[in-house]
Amino acid sequence: MEITEISKVLSNKTRVAILQWLKEPERNFPPHQDIDHFNDGVCVGYIQDKTGLSQSTVSTFLTSMQNAGLVIPTRHGKWTYYRRDERTIKAYIDALAQKL
Amino acid sequence: MEITEISKVLSNKTRVAILQWLKEPERNFPPHQDIDHFNDGVCVGYIQDKTGLSQSTVSTFLTSMQNAGLVIPTRHGKWTYYRRDERTIKAYIDALAQKL
């Protein structure tokens, strides 16, 4: 858990928004049919639609968020679902509260 | 209090370190003679020495931290002293805990 790496992710409004949207997938995204609810998160396409950015940019963003430990990808068939990693998010906030 | 602006400040290790050093000025800097203790913080020169970066870079960093609301400058004669703005720091952490 690197404070500066996570802070870099959070220095971009789109990436912060993605993280916030993933907090309430039912509220922020259309329902997934095949997969039960949003147990594994939201597929990249839905996230892309909501950002209005290109597919490659959103994929790059999600990869950086994954590298920082903020989201977890799960593959189901051709889709990759992303969900928040609450442990890292909590660890980051706790670290700030303690060290900052 | 802009989350992304503050996060951008925190995305650089030197800037995070400065903020942490300012938490305990007596511990991290030589004593100031004229001014009573570190009531108004630490002068730029001391901070610069500790970072090892150039004067202009440190000044730029401190200005960006000031613009983000993280530090407060006070001028005493030829020196500018910087101290933490605990309210903004707390507000930032609280905002993350709530919104993130």
Next chain:
DNA sequence: TTTATATATCTAGAAAAATAGATATGTTAT
């Protein structure tokens, strides 16, 4: 009032990030 000192701002070059189009990869459906 000149000189020295501390800090801020300006200028510029190098490095990193944002962004998108094109292409590759992996999966499903036909």
Next chain:
DNA sequence: ATAACATATCTATTTTTCTAGATATATAAA
């Protein structure tokens, strides 16, 4: 096997950040 589709990666361009040297400003000292 082939076609269609979702996502990742590659390539390139534009924008932003990092960094420092040079210069400007403000204050204090001589």
